[in-house]
Amino acid sequence: MRTLLSLALLTGQIEAFERDYARLRHEGIQPITVIRQLLTLFKNMQIAKAQMQAGLPAGQAIAQLRPPVHYKMKPVITRQLNLWRPEQINQSIDRLMQAEIQTKSAGFADPATLTGQILLGICLRARHF
Secondary structure (H helix, E strand, O other): OHHHHHHHHHHOOHHHHHHHHHHHHHOOOOHHHHHHHHHHHHHHHHHHHHHHHOOOOHHHHHHOOOOOOOOOOHHHHHHHHHHOOHHHHHHHHHHHHHHHHHHHOOOOOOHHHHHHHHHHHHHHHHHOO
16 A cells, blocks of 8 residues: 555655545554655665666666565656656655654644645655656
8 A cells, every 4th residue: 555655656646645645544554654664765766866877777776775666666766766856856855854853743733644745745746747
């Protein structure tokens, strides 16, 4: 299920993102779990993008990532690595890290809403690539 959320997020499919995020919330998946999974995804994209800039083909850069990329994600990540600039990946990582900090902060009313808003922003950004 989280793979579906990642696919929707990276490709800017807002309706699919909203549906998949609502399903995760309904299943009781904690926002921090979603944030950490997406942080891993974007950090892997950051590593692969740096390897591509050093001359490694996208497929090889993705094959070297740990943990290994889910087979459904490989073509999407390959395509997105050609679209996303390094600074856009870095900005998404920063936003996710801020979401993690805010989610853990005492006094924040609804971590799921905060997480949803931040993820929707990333999804909207991906839509314009």
